[in-house]
Amino acid sequence: MTNNAYQVPVNKAIKLADYPASEGKQQDNDYIRDEIIPELVAELKELHLKLHAEEENGILVVLQALDAAGKDETISYIFSNLNAQGLKTTSFKKPSEEESKHDYMWRLHDGLPARGEIAILNRSYYEEVIVTRVHDLVKDIEMPEYVEKEDVWKLRYRQINDYERYLHENGFYVVKFFFNMSKDKQRERLLERMKNPEKNWEFSFNDVKEREHWDTYQQIFEEMLQETSTEYSPWYIMPADDEWHSRSIVSKVMIELLKEINPKFPEIGGEDKEELDKYIKQLEQE
Incomplete structure (x- = not known):
């Protein structure tokens, strides 16, 4: 299946149910992990090194999902293999008191990439059209007087689209991955975290509480x-029940994007090349 099969079409109604949480790839986990992922990571690492060296473009990666869908593991097994100097990760939690005093996109700024960087948002500004809506926190939102409560989400979608267009037009590509996990698989993974002492640290009681809103989350x-x-x-919708399969898709999409950007190692020319040749000769004659 091509990467395009996972991409959400533009200006077209979709049904999340049409995107399977599993493609039956769990049985292939060992093969994908040991045979497929290393080659993909090696190619991704080389392209990222060129992006970092060239320092012309940046990439913002958004990872969005419910708890236990595989965001953290995607960072650990894929992105953490890249050049640390050209990589940054930001996790979005409940807004701090300082962040709440600003517009809802304000806290995004520290997580944005510099030219030559890939910046990863583990959850993101999209929480402001997800959690805020699920828990009916719109009353806490500062809005223009002319905006009705029911219109605030359309307004925010438009604002987010405008901001992502702004980033793209300034040389910063935005790619977004939604990890589509089944309710049964989340239950299985949460129980593993709860029962395994070595994974207790990954568990939050709030994870179970949020399951009560499962259907509302899916609609939103x-x-x-x-x-x-x-x-x-x-947006790309990952079959998140198939954890290693999803990581391979993320890797392929990132490789495809970097090939589109086509970064190159900078070439030395002119006086700098003459100076380089001079010092090469000097060192070779020592």
């Missing part, structure tokens, strides 16, 4: 994906 995810997948900032 569906609308969010539909309203904010654009040509310049696409």
